[in-house]
Amino acid sequence: xxxxxxxxxxxxxxxxxxxxxxxxxxxxxxxxxxxxxxxxxxxxxxxxxxxxxxxxxxxxxxxxxxxxxxxxxxxxxxxxxxxxxxxxxxxxxxxxxxxxxxxxxxxxxxxxxxxxxxxxxxxxxxxxxxxxxxxx
Numbered sequence: 112x113x114x115x116x117x118x119x120x121x122x123x124x125x126x127x128x129x130x131x132x133x134x135x136x137x138x139x140x141x142x143x144x145x146x147x148x149x150x151x152x153x154x155x156x157x158x159x160x161x162x163x164x165x166x167x168x169x170x171x172x173x174x175x176x177x178x179x180x181x182x183x184x185x186x187x188x189x190x191x192x193x194x195x196x197x198x199x200x201x202x203x204x205x206x207x208x209x210x211x212x213x214x215x216x217x218x219x220x221x222x223x224x225x226x227x228x229x230x231x232x233x234x235x236x237x238x239x240x241x242x243x244x245x246x247x
Contacts (some may be wrong), residue, residue, distance in 0.1 A: 152246070161221075168207070172209055172240070173211040173212070174211060175188060175190055175214065175228055176189070176214050176216060177213065177216070178218075179225045179226055179229065180221065181218040181221050183222060183225045187200055189201050197232065199231070201213070201233055205236040205238050210238065211238075212240040213238050214242050214243075214244050215230070215241065215244065216243075216244035
């Protein structure tokens with residue numbers, strides 16, 4: 112059994128050369144698949160992204176602090192207020208030309224109900240910039 116002798120008259124001898132025809136067929140099929148799918152992949156949607164500026168904001172928004180203590184009492188910028196007064200102040204803050212940022216700071220022993228009431232009142236008033244202050 113000689114490799115590459117070229118004499119293959121007998122059926123007992125094994126052909127030791129690689130048949131390249133199936134390999135070429137597979138490569139041509141892959142080439143056609145890539146040629147068909149490439150325009151689909153490169154199809155792009157034109158969008159206009161907003162341009163960002165690196166200049167800082169000239170007038171930072173006003174912040175309003177609402178503190179909820181452990182007993183469920185409300186403080187508006189460190190001044191005690193009732194629930195009705197709080198809702199009135201939230202409605203007045205929402206009517207300002209520059210909407211303030213509402214920061215809710217609740218005591219860790221406070222119940223969730225007063226916090227949920229402040230969040231619901233802020234939503235009813237139309238305030239969109241609401242944050243919750245946390246302690247690390």
